[in-house]
Amino acid sequence: xxxxxxxxxxxxxxxxxxxxxxxxxxxxxxxxxxxxxxxxxxxxxxxxxxxxxxxxxxxxxxxxxxxxxxxxxxxxxxxxxxxxxxxxxxxxxxxxxxxxxxxxxxxxxxxxxxxxxxxxxxxxxxxxxxxxxxxxxxxxxxxxxxxxxxxxxxxxxxxxxxxxxxxxxxxxxxxxxxxxxxxxxxxxxxxxxxxxxxxxxxxxxxxxxxxxxxxxxxxxxxxxxxxxxxxxxxxxxxxxxxxxxxxxxxxxxxxxxxxxxxxxxxxxxxxxxxxxxxxxxxxxxxxxxxxxxxxxxxxxxxx
Ligand SMILES: Cc1cc2nc3c(=O)[nH]c(=O)nc-3n(C[C@H](O)[C@H](O)[C@H](O)COP(=O)(O)OP(=O)(O)OC[C@H]3O[C@@H](n4cnc5c(N)ncnc54)[C@H](O)[C@@H]3O)c2cc1C
Numbered sequence: 043x044x045x046x047x048x049x050x051x052x053x054x055x056x057x058x059x060x061x062x063x064x065x066x067x068x069x070x071x072x073x074x075x076x077x078x079x080x081x082x083x084x085x086x087x088x089x090x091x092x093x094x095x096x097x098x099x100x101x102x103x104x105x106x107x108x109x110x111x112x113x114x115x116x117x118x119x120x121x122x123x124x125x126x127x128x129x130x131x132x133x134x135x136x137x138x139x140x141x142x143x144x145x146x147x148x149x150x151x152x153x154x155x156x157x158x159x160x161x162x163x164x165x166x167x168x169x170x171x172x173x174x175x176x177x178x179x180x181x182x183x184x185x186x187x188x189x190x191x192x193x194x195x196x197x198x199x200x201x202x203x204x205x206x207x208x209x210x211x212x213x214x215x216x217x218x219x220x221x222x223x224x225x226x227x228x229x230x231x232x233x234x235x236x237x238x239x240x241x242x243x244x245x246x247x248x249x250x251x252x253x254x255x256x257x258x259x260x261x262x263x264x265x266x267x268x269x270x271x272x273x274x275x276x277x278x279x280x281x282x283x284x285x286x287x288x289x290x291x292x293x294x295x296x297x298x299x300x301x302x303x304x305x306x307x308x309x310x311x312x313x314x315x316x317x318x319x320x321x322x323x324x325x326x327x328x329x330x331x332x333x334x335x336x337x338x339x340x341x342x343x344x345x
Contacts, residue, residue, distance in 0.1 A: 063105070071112060074113060087117060087118055093123050095130065097129050158307050176301065179192065179297055184278075189275055190273055190297060191294065193212075193217060206231055208294050222257055268280045277291040277292040300328075308321055
């Protein structure tokens with residue numbers, strides 16, 4: 043929150059807490075002064091700040107230097123500086139992993155699909171398998187149409203999202219996240235179709251409030267208790283709880299029915315090398331990034 047005050051991209055206030063660098067620094071300055079008034083000069087106050095947010099519109103090094111001067115004058119004794127922000131966490135994490143892998147001489151082979159028959163698997167002492175998951179594509183008539191793409195493809199290749207009228211099938215976390223991005227950042231008209239009585243049941247409850255508010259602000263229509271029964275080039279046919287069917291027009295249909303394990307390679311490796319194989323991440327059970335990273339960590343530390 044302190045960082046949000048200190049960046050014009052988030053701080054849109056027009057009172058004395060927004061606008062100029064002095065105003066944007068007012069909230070952290072008041073915090074520093076309050077701490078100083080309690081601890082006095084015997085205890086150093088360290089302020090952690092991202093010098094460069096590293097995204098268009100975010101705080102630059104130049105902006106941050108002005109803030110540092112104001113904060114120093116307010117009594118900060120030392121700065122703990124870094125770069126990036128939550129918005130660029132993916133970028134920072136990827137960079138961090140790339141550097142660590144290089145430093146540790148890990149042999150990374152890109153564009154190489156393991157089939158289970160490779161000699162390296164027979165020769166190595168241990169195998170950790172993390173082949174991830176694939177989108178669930180239920181046997182709904184028309185799902186293989188050109189206008190239907192999976193939620194993963196929607197993220198990977200924005201050019202495949204044609205037209206203004208988008209219907210997202212499935213109101214879980216990934217469907218809602220995709221719907222919000224399309225409506226708020228790309229100005230598309232988005233409808234989410236969910237067969238359960240409620241959308242976002244798998245969204246962490248603290249995030250639900252903000253997510254639903256943002257979906258509403260972005261004009262996303264949520265249709266619950268509604269099942270997708272067919273798709274064609276003009277849109278989809280849905281069925282309500284009462285069994286009544288109706289058509290919804292769509293230029294692009296995004297299938298966000300969840301993810302499933304693709305165990306073909308995993309099972310083959312497990313079968314051939316069961317004693318030395320450990321399966322991690324979504325290949326073990328569909329979950330979240332934290333669980334996959336934890337699985338990998340425990341697998342590595344147990345070697
Ligand atoms: C649309 C969407 C949004 C999501 N959003 C979030 C979120 O906001 N927060 C969150 O915590 N989680 C989220 N998740 C879940 C999260 O992405 C997964 O839990 C996590 O990526 C699992 O990590 P993993 O390493 O097991 O698999 P993955 O990240 O899928 O990695 C598996 C890798 O294995 C490679 N691979 C597969 N088969 C082979 C083979 N035969 N040979 C060689 N390589 C192979 C794949 O190319 C892939 O790079 C989301 C998932 C989806 C689909």
